[in-house]
Amino acid sequence: MSSKAPIILAIDTSDLELAKLWISHTSEHVSVFKLGLEFFINFGKEGIRAVTENSDAKIFLDLKLHDIPNTVGHAAQSAATLNPLFLTVHASGGQAMMEAAVKAAPKTLVTAVTVLTSMSNIDVKSVGFRDDSLNTATQLAQLAVKSGVGAIVCSPLETSVIRESIGKQALIITPGVRPLAMAGSDDQSRTMTPSDAIAAGADYVVIGRPITSAWEPTGINIAKRAREIASEILNS
Numbered sequence: 001m002s003s004k005a006p007i008i009l010a011i012d013t014s015d016l017e018l019a020k021l022w023i024s025h026t027s028e029h030v031s032v033f034k035l036g037l038e039f040f041i042n043f044g045k046e047g048i049r050a051v052t053e054n055s056d057a058k059i060f061l062d063l064k065l066h067d068i069p070n071t072v073g074h075a076a077q078s079a080a081t082l083n084p085l086f087l088t089v090h091a092s093g094g095q096a097m098m099e100a101a102v103k104a105a106p107k108t109l110v111t112a113v114t115v116l117t118s119m120s121n122i123d124v125k126s127v128g129f130r131d132d133s134l135n136t137a138t139q140l141a142q143l144a145v146k147s148g149v150g151a152i153v154c155s156p157l158e159t160s161v162i163r164e165s166i167g168k169q170a171l172i173i174t175p176g177v178r179p180l181a182m183a184g185s186d187d188q189s190r191t192m193t194p195s196d197a198i199a200a201g202a203d204y205v206v207i208g209r210p211i212t213s214a215w216e217p218t219g220i221n222i223a224k225r226a227r228e229i230a231s232e233i234l235n236s
């Protein structure tokens with residue numbers, strides 16, 4: 001039986017060889033690997049191909065596209081040649097922009113980021129939204145679903161309200177989770193455990209440092225940490 005949990009592992013490193021090692025040592029327990037701007041700006045498409053060659057690793061390409069529809073459409077079309085399972089755009093780019101991405105990458109789950117979880121209610125209002133982050137994220141999730149996206153990203157604390165609002169029309173992915181044993185251990189302040197986030201309605205959780213900080217050159221510890229967190233989710 002597969003012990004893969006609905007974990008998206010954040011490969012937050014600008015070391016290509018390390019990225020390959022993290023993937024190979026955790027792929028038994030992790031479903032998808034997130035490669036973001038830091039990685040992509042350093043290594044581009046070649047880097048993505050390099051970490052996925054000789055493996056069946058599924059990719060979450062976290063480029064958070066946000067531009068006019070024509071530009072985002074062309075960027076999404078180009079990104080789609082890498083066959084990512086997920087490709088992120090900012091929902092605040094609007095319906096036409098999200099529709100352009102969906103049309104340009106029909107085999108990819110275009111994934112709309114609602115409100116960055118690093119933003120406070122004050123930050124959300126300071127960029128011009130009228131509502132607090134929960135209501136803003138909910139409205140953006142509704143707009144994203146209307147635009148035909150396959151998934152949305154939101155805070156674990158917003159998940160149950162957003163799930164109720166959008167039903168099963170899109171997958172929900174949430175970062176900002178911390179296993180019980182590691183609560184409060186770094187700069188994350190508003191967190192939930194991975195299993196609570198799934199119980200609240202998330203389909204996948206994004207986890208980075210709680211797993212990758214266990215890296216040492218044998219790979220034994222990172223594999224163990226991934227297995228422990230996967231079983232915490234699968235057995236809950």
Ligand code: C5P
Nearest residue numbers: 010012117118175176206207208209210
């Ligand atoms: O904190 P952690 O290392 O688990 O973060 C994993 C990923 O989740 C990061 O790559 C980041 O993009 C995302 N994240 C987020 N909001 C936060 C913290 C992290 O979207 N508040």
